[in-house]
Amino acid sequence: MSDYKVLFLDIDGTIIMPDDTIEDTTINAIRQVQEKGIEVFLATGRPLHEIRELAKELNVHSLIGYNGAFAIYQGKDLFQEPMNKESVKQFIDIAKKNQHELVLYTKDQNIFSDIETDGVKEFIEKFHLHKNDSYSPSNDYEVLGMTLINLKTKDTALYKHEDQIHLSQVNLEGMLHCYDVIRDQVNKGIGVQYVLKHLGLKKENAIAFGDGMNDKEMLLSVGEGFAMGNGHPDLFQYAKHRTTSVTESGIYNGLKALGIIE
Structure with missing residues (x-):
């Protein structure tokens, strides 16, 4: 056995x-x-x-x-x-400031910072995502995961403001500009x-x-x-x-x- x-x-x-x-x-x-x-x-x-x-x-x-x-x-x-809400807000602010996109994953939806950009449309198509919506600052999201979109390699340093979080490059052809946000714990x-x-x-x-x-x-x-x-x-x-x-x-x-x- x-x-x-x-x-x-x-x-x-x-x-x-x-x-x-x-x-x-x-x-x-x-x-x-x-x-x-x-x-x-x-x-x-x-x-x-x-x-x-x-x-x-x-x-x-x-x-x-x-x-x-x-x-x-x-x-x-x-x-x-769920992710710490203050951490989520910091990532959103950094992405906005640097013209990056991101997707927040909740229990039921994929929330995109801007659903109309070419990079986001390509991401949605590649991963066949269906339950998509646009980010609204007034909503109190319970975020379980996050992916950053449209980053150059050097841009990853912008997000290393927290010791207990690191970025993991998406290992798929055409998606190497995307990084999953991984928590150490x-x-x-x-x-x-x-x-x-x-x-x-x-x-x-x-x-x-x-x-x-x-x-x-x-x-x-x-x-x-x-x-x-x-x-x-x-x-x-x-x-x-x-x-x-x-x-x-x-x-x-x-x-x-x-x-x-x-």
Whole structure:
């Protein structure tokens, strides 16, 4: 009997290929894992309201969204950690001052600083976002996550006003000017650790696959951490294993190497 009880999978660049499709081998791998009684979590920077269709397609009922700020286990809410409102306001002010755009993710919506710019329209199209609205200063938003849009590399320094927050470049072609805002105490790794504790599992019982720097903490929080072959170059040092790319059956090959699937 396998000691592996839970599998955490990033979505973009890990499950979903650059052409927005999913390889048959990936679907097959997830199905085989589920048949072995291993609980599968989708663990993403995306808001949960934008991944429910994918979860349904993959028959997955456990989710970690907003880079670790919200978790659901078998359809029931486990925890949620909104961002500090003063921090959110500071990010909005810096973005406005420097002609950057940003999106605030709430439990139900994606709130854009300016929904009409080309950069935002491209972002919405790339990630197939549906529940979009424009930011209104009069609204009191409960923000679970945030992505900055239209930044040059040097611009990231403008946002380093807080010690407990760092920026993670979105690891997708055409979206490298976008950065997820990651909290040191709220990230995919912290989310994974919470889930393992809730389920009474050890680190050694868990597997994870990811491709972006927002997956770093998650890969360090499991016994078997896999970086995708197409992963960010800086990610590999944090992974126990390096598998093939998302277009070359990365998840399937990694799980097969562990002897979990055929």
